[in-house]
Amino acid sequence: xxxxxKYLSSKGQRWLKVTAAIIGGYAVTVTFHNAVGxxxxxxxxxxxxxxxxxxxxxxxxxxxxxFMIKNGWKIWGIYLLLTIIFTCITLTYR
Amino acid sequence: xxxxxxxxxxxxxxxxxxxxxxxxxxxFALFVIFYAGAFALFMDELYQWENPNARIxxxxxxxxxxxxxxxxxxxxxxxxxxxxxxxxxxPTAKQPLSYFYGSEKVNDSTTTRFTAxxxxxxxxxxxxxxxxxxxxxxxxxxxxxxxxxxxxxIYLSGVVSFFFLFAIFTGLLTxxxxxxxxxxxxxxxxxxxxxxxxxxxxxxxxxxPFQLIYAITGALFGLSILLLLPTAFLAxxxxxxxxxxxxxxxxxxxxxDDAKPIEGAFSYNDAYKKVSAxxxxxxxxxxLSRNYGxxxxxxxxxxxxxxxxxxxxxxxxxxxxxxxxxxxxxxxSSYSKSTLNILIKLHYATYGGLFLKIIYFILxxxxxxxxxxxxxxxxxxxxxxxxxxKQRRFHHKVTKCYLALTMSMFPAVAIIFLANKIVPIExxxxxxxxxxxxxxxxxxxxxxxxxxxxxxxxxKNYIVIGSVLCLLIPVxxxxxxxxxxxxxxxxxxxxVFSVDFTAFFxxxxxxxxxxxxxxxxxxxxxx
Numbered sequence: 001x002x003x004x005x006k007y008l009s010s011k012g013q014r015w016l017k018v019t020a021a022i023i024g025g026y027a028v029t030v031t032f033h034n035a036v037g038x039x040x041x042x043x044x045x046x047x048x049x050x051x052x053x054x055x056x057x058x059x060x061x062x063x064x065x066x067f068m069i070k071n072g073w074k075i076w077g078i079y080l081l082l083t084i085i086f087t088c089i090t091l092t093y094r
Numbered sequence: 095x096x097x098x099x100x101x102x103x104x105x106x107x108x109x110x111x112x113x114x115x116x117x118x119x120x121x122f123a124l125f126v127i128f129y130a131g132a133f134a135l136f137m138d139e140l141y142q143w144e145n146p147n148a149r150i151x152x153x154x155x156x157x158x159x160x161x162x163x164x165x166x167x168x169x170x171x172x173x174x175x176x177x178x179x180x181x182x183x184x185p186t187a188k189q190p191l192s193y194f195y196g197s198e199k200v201n202d203s204t205t206t207r208f209t210a211x212x213x214x215x216x217x218x219x220x221x222x223x224x225x226x227x228x229x230x231x232x233x234x235x236x237x238x239x240x241x242x243x244x245x246x247x248i249y250l251s252g253v254v255s256f257f258f259l260f261a262i263f264t265g266l267l268t269x270x271x272x273x274x275x276x277x278x279x280x281x282x283x284x285x286x287x288x289x290x291x292x293x294x295x296x297x298x299x300x301x302x303p304f305q306l307i308y309a310i311t312g313a314l315f316g317l318s319i320l321l322l323l324p325t326a327f328l329a330x331x332x333x334x335x336x337x338x339x340x341x342x343x344x345x346x347x348x349x350x351d352d353a354k355p356i357e358g359a360f361s362y363n364d365a366y367k368k369v370s371a372x373x374x375x376x377x378x379x380x381x382l383s384r385n386y387g388x389x390x391x392x393x394x395x396x397x398x399x400x401x402x403x404x405x406x407x408x409x410x411x412x413x414x415x416x417x418x419x420x421x422x423x424x425x426x427s428s429y430s431k432s433t434l435n436i437l438i439k440l441h442y443a444t445y446g447g448l449f450l451k452i453i454y455f456i457l458x459x460x461x462x463x464x465x466x467x468x469x470x471x472x473x474x475x476x477x478x479x480x481x482x483x484k485q486r487r488f489h490h491k492v493t494k495c496y497l498a499l500t501m502s503m504f505p506a507v508a509i510i511f512l513a514n515k516i517v518p519i520e521x522x523x524x525x526x527x528x529x530x531x532x533x534x535x536x537x538x539x540x541x542x543x544x545x546x547x548x549x550x551x552x553x554k555n556y557i558v559i560g561s562v563l564c565l566l567i568p569v570x571x572x573x574x575x576x577x578x579x580x581x582x583x584x585x586x587x588x589x590v591f592s593v594d595f596t597a598f599f600x601x602x603x604x605x606x607x608x609x610x611x612x613x614x615x616x617x618x619x620x621x
Binding site: 002003004007008026030043045046048049050051052053055056057059060061063064067068 | 103104105107108109110111112114256259260263264267309310311313314317318320321428429430431433434437472475476
């Protein structure tokens with residue numbers, strides 16, 4: 001049986017979720033690792049190499065999560081907010 | 095039996111749908127990646143088979159005079175510039191010829207790379223130019239990250255790997271409830287739709303760790319630029335060089351463009367002896383130098399026993415005095431300096447010997463099967479009256495194109511093995527001819543397959559063609575090199591023998607499978 005269409009979102013909502021998943025998820029992933037990194041200044045090598053594999057895992061999880069939320073605007077809001085918070089942490093403590 | 099809770103209906107359907115869409119979009123490219131990659135695992139092992147000039151008696155690598163090799167290359171190839179980076183691969187049982195990778199001056203501003211093969215017993219040097227003499231397994235290797243597509247190929251493979259990770263996560267959540275009950279209900283009897291579904295779930299679960307390794311490392315190798323640039327920008331103030339230095343110690347050594355030539359006190363042989371005396375259990379796999387013959391020159395020795403996940407090391411010595419500049423000791427290097435190598439070893443299966451590579455090969459083939467079963471589930475579930483004829487024709491076309499592309503890879507890989515033997519070894523620019531035969535042959539097979547409207551007929555035809563071509567592989571090797579399968583067995587040339595034998599075994603198995611098992615049944619109701 002294919003997936004039941006009644007649970008899937010409208011076209012506009014779908015585009016919001018797809019873009020939030022890919023672009024928003026990427027922005028959160030990158031800014032998260034950098035925010036963590038500013039507190040680990042003596043472990044920059046370890047940070048880089050950990051982010052090399054963990055980034056993809058986190059990004060994919062954020063992609064899955066984006067589709068779980070009913071409202072596409074809401075998920076964009078969450079990811080934008082997280083991106084801003086992590087960027088502020090990075091810029092404040094670097 | 096373990097009971098797993100199902101997701102709520104809304105979540106289940108969302109995961110199901112995203113799994114289906116991402117799976118169908120990536121399956122074409124991902125199958126090619128896994129199928130070609132499975133063969134690329136054996137790149138080194140295939141080497142003697144593909145290059146008959148390499149079928150010589152193995153010389154003990156510790157008895158080779160590496161400085162003499164450098165002298166010989168200078169004699170044979172006067173344009174060789176020894177101040178640029180060059181390196182020597184010591185001979186091994188797999189590859190009894192020693193490789194020499196160097197640079198040559200074209201004019202004052204440009205240099206090009208060249209490869210030379212050195213016979214470690216007679217020190218006879220053959221310069222091959224930028225491309226090596228035989229390119230068969232390298233072509234297959236390059237196909238697995240779409241190197242043949244200019245510029246974007248590798249990124250495409252990275253994107254596909256990343257969406258594969260997404261498909262793994264959504265697939266795991268979709269089938270969560272069925273993981274254990276379908277696992278025990280696995281059978282090859284009953285309706286095909288059930289066989290596809292059960293095997294998709296249970297084999298998918300078995301191969302999950304293997305697939306996670308490849309999804310993550312594949313995405314990393316293809317898309318590292320996506321991570322490197324922002325990290326460099328934010329954590330290292332835009333300094334990409336120091337990012338690389340943090341994980342790769344050799345990048346931290348600085349060289350001057352106007353270093354003066356000196357007579358160094360340290361040579362390749364000294365470096366080889368020093369490292370092998372200090373690390374007797376770790377074979378030396380590569381010796382390279384930069385600014386060789388200049389005052390700031392270095393000689394680097396890389397070791398790896400290919401048995402442990404962290405069993406590789408790297409030692410850098412000064413050319414001037416032989417002082418150790420940096421040492422990465424096997425099994426003892428730090429997390430930040432060893433992790434990249436661990437990820438590489440996980441991807442290339444170079445941490446557990448030949449047996450591990452065979453397990454990897456089988457798991458890669460199972461992964462290919464999981465993709466095909468996924469496509470078959472997708473199409474069977476949609477082959478119903480609730481869909482319009484137009485929709486059903488579309489589902490049929492996608493399935494047919496997928497099957498033609500993927501199943502034709504079986505005969506296509508056999509074609510490149512044959513082309514490698516049929517195109518004469520001395521022919522100038524032979525790589526081009528071998529690759530053209532491979533890609534054109536594959537294209538013709540693919541297009542022919544699109545005319546076989548019945549899936550089981552398509553499957554059967556490709557298996558028969560592929561099996562016959564496989565049986566020709568040992569024959570071609572016998573005719574063109576004189577090394578018939580029984581001769582290589584008697585003379586214990588196992589790297590040559592095992593390729594011929596495997597091809598023969600696959601060919602026979604394919605024909606037996608065809609005779610006793612494959613029947614043409616019509617499941618393709620929409621034409």
